Amino acid sequence: MLFNSRGVSILLAISIAIVTTAFLSLLEGVSNIALILTFILSSSSAYLLISIVLEFLFFKEINKLYEVFNKLGEKNYSFVNDMNDQKSLNPLRKINQEIFSYAANKQQEIDELKRMATYRREFLADVSHELKTPIFAAQGFVYTLLDGAVSDKKVRGKFLKKAAKSLDGLEMLVNDLLTLSHIEAGEIKMHFEEIDIYALVQDVFDQFEGKVDKKNIILQFDKDYQSPIHVIADYQRIYQVIVNLISNAIKYSDENTEIVVGFEISDKDVTVAIQDHGAGISPEHIKRIFERFYRIDKSRSKERGGTGLGLAIVKHIIEAHGSSVSVTSTLGKGSLFSFKLPVKKAPEPYVPIAEEESETD
Template sequence: MSLSPRVIAFLLAGLISALTAVFLTFVEGVTRSMLFVVAISSLIVSFFLILYAIEILVYREVNKLYKTIHKLRIKDFTISRTTIIKNNNPFKKLNDEIFVYVARKQKEIEELRRLEQFRREFLADVSHELKTPIFAAQGFVHTLIDGAIDDEKVRDKFLAKAAKSLDGLDALVKDLVALSQLETGEVKMHFETVDIYQITLDVFEQLENTAHARQASLKIKSEQPGGILVKADPQRITQVLTNLIENAIKYGNNGGKVVVSFEEEKKQYIVQVRDNGPGIPPEHLNRIFERFYRVDKSRSKERGGTGLGLAIVKHILNAHKSKITVMSKPDKGTVFSFKLDKAD
């Protein structure tokens, strides 16, 4: 049988009142009316004191514990450490400590689950990406071994295709190694004063043949002519611009336009790489920086790439204490932007 706080308070108050009355019967000169008044007074005062103690100090805090458990079950982690320090009530401290401890453990469990899921997806993606060039090269080589090597035209054609597959495999492995080193912090950034305007010109020159094949024009737009000095790792920031500009060329329209612009702020420069291509659908924008994620898998395969370029860009800019953002509208193009600190 479960007893409510009021029933418990009444029983304890009745016991205290009875003991008080019995004790007073041994005192000389105490009349029955006095005993009655003392018993009733003792009952009433004890009842309310005990009810307050049970209701406020015990039951209410226990109910809070149940609410805390309910919150944890629905993953509502809203409590600050300062509330625990300010509380003097031991029940409240216990309640808050349990909440914080379980919330922390729950977050750790969720993070471990997320990492485990990420690991599985990554292994599946790597296996798939490695399998394609390996099987292609393997097929060409075995065809040559089976007799096609005697035909000079077929031999040269198949060897060229096998070499292309192996080059793709080499690029994939290099990107995987680079991404792994960036994530683990093995690659240290060597910051120095660099002219990002000149780096952009060098990248344009490097990608000239790619742009010519797509009939794309490459332009720089800057508020200030000449050198733009920033604090960055020259090798890594070149890699960032190369990836972004090459993607803009490859996935833009034939005869499209790629514009790199520099906008000056008080302590930083905003760097933007803009194209007027088909754009990226909104549902893909939050995922394009994931490993191996491709908006259009068939187009991406046709135009090369390992699917790791934007993930590498993201990690390099994170190491520069910067963040890359993307804005895109279908049929109106895409803009990638990031900030770099001005050189001292």
């Protein structure tokens, strides 16, 4: 409920008028008409003066304070910037502005802490689930062998291979978690140097020859590049980015399709684009694919393998290079992942130093 200055102004004005009239009545020779006029004039003028002062210096600011608290309850912080832009000589307004800013900042901190607490709970739940799957699988194979299957050579070899595969997946998950944690904590420093991004991608192509042959997928460039393409980047981390993006493209591409890598070269940077022809990603999923453990189709993603951390690692590495990953996708046609890296810095032009003229004899 907002305060109203009218009632307070009337009470104060009447009080002032009564006091003024009472003092005037003590003088000799003052008529009743003069006393009445004095009461009316003093009450009217006092009302106007008090209402103006109370309205603009006091009640108006109190009403604003109530409005701000209502907005804080609605988590609407737009008023903070508006109030910071307002300048006033009213000392009460300045005090209110400080109170409003402080309250808004504290409320935002509380909301952020709640969001982070929720994030930590979800992250712990995801990690527990991801760790549990390979551990339980390996336990099942090992205990089956211990229960007597170890004597059967065929069963023993088959189960040991499956247990080893589960442990390999567990190792991959732990390594990805450690990598992501170290990058976010700033413990992994990027070693920036001049690298040939074209040769790097070619090395990644060679690494996936066996996998693409199984699905009859072709890895190729969008055109022939006759000369090296130099960029400033951390070779090891960008190699990891390309491996993760092409690995995902192979997993989610249909058989007998192509994965195409292209470069768009400008004076300042090189855009690296990786295009697949898979199922595509719907818009509601594109916003979340870089979150840890986020999977579009959890059942099919489990079958394809992976830790669910690849794109999160890609995002952090590219951001550490001062860039960002862009995604465009069409359902049924495929997806395009792209990012930019700065090109080789041009050397400083050589400016010869003028030789000093020798003094003539």
